[in-house]
Amino acid sequence: DAGVTQSPTHLIKTRGQQVTLRCSPKSGHDTVSWYQQALGQGPQFIFQYYEEEERQRGNFPDRFSGHQFPNYSSELNVNALLLGDSALYLCASSLRSRGRTGNTIYFGEGSWLTVV
Amino acid sequence: AQSVSQHNHHVILSEAASLELGCNYSYGGTVNLFWYVQYPGQHLQLLLKYFSGDPLVKGIKGFEAEFIKSKFSFNLRKPSVQWSDTAEYFCAVRGMDSNYQLIWGAGTKLIIKP
Numbered sequence: 033d034a035g036v037t038q039s040p041t042h043l044i045k046t047r048g049q050q051v052t053l054r055c056s057p058k059s060g061h062d063t064v065s066w067y068q069q070a071l072g073q074g075p076q077f078i079f080q081y082y083e084e085e086e087r088q089r090g091n092f093p094d095r096f097s098g099h100q101f102p103n104y105s106s107e108l109n110v111n112a113l114l115l116g117d118s119a120l121y122l123c124a125s126s127l128r129s130r131g132r133t134g135n136t137i138y139f140g141e142g143s144w145l146t147v148v
Numbered sequence: 149a150q151s152v153s154q155h156n157h158h159v160i161l162s163e164a165a166s167l168e169l170g171c172n173y174s175y176g177g178t179v180n181l182f183w184y185v186q187y188p189g190q191h192l193q194l195l196l197k198y199f200s201g202d203p204l205v206k207g208i209k210g211f212e213a214e215f216i217k218s219k220f221s222f223n224l225r226k227p228s229v230q231w232s233d234t235a236e237y238f239c240a241v242r243g244m245d246s247n248y249q250l251i252w253g254a255g256t257k258l259i260i261k262p
Contacts, residue, residue: 072254073254075250088249137194137250142191
């Protein structure tokens with residue numbers, strides 16, 4: 033059991049639609065990061081949320097947005113879906129400690145998004 | 149910019165063979181290094197990590213990795229693989245100024261023939 037839960041596990045959307053993916057971090061963790069993993073590739077960092085704010089962002093367009101709630105859970109929203117957005121979307125949680133980065137990151141099982 | 153290179157995309161071995169998967173990174177500063185494994189249909193799991201100290205790190209399931217700073221490498225090893233080691237293996241690096249953003253290699257698909 034990874035401790036990080038994501039929903040839904042699989043979904044199919046049509047080009048132009050919007051999608052929302054959800055993540056609950058591991059108990060005790062306060063930081064959530066989202067990654068996109070296309071077939072045959074390693075995960076690519078989308079953004080990270082801490083204290084309900086986006087703290088870092090990777091090289092993804094504004095169609096990708098997110099939110100973190102007071103209970104540390106998070107949503108990833110993608111607007112105007114493109115075929116190329118088809119991928120596994122991974123949520124990772126960690127505990128942010130001031131002045132230290134040596135914390136392990138735990139991953140959820142991911143949400144498989146297929147855009148047709 | 150940080151980057152991670154995994155040398156082999158696919159590796160096929162027989163059971164009991166020895167394994168070494170290469171990982172090189174580019175980053176000038178202090179790093180945290182990770183190997184993750186993804187079994188078919190399952191989530192990413194941490195195999196081992198290096199933060200500081202002894203550069204030879206032992207992980208779960210008999211895996212180990214050695215951090216060679218001069219070579220910017222963090223190769224994964226196992227002396228004798230099993231069929232159950234069939235999975236995809238990812239090397240990831242986090243620069244100490246990157247606030248938890250992991251940079252990932254493209255992964256190596258390992259197939260163990262029974």
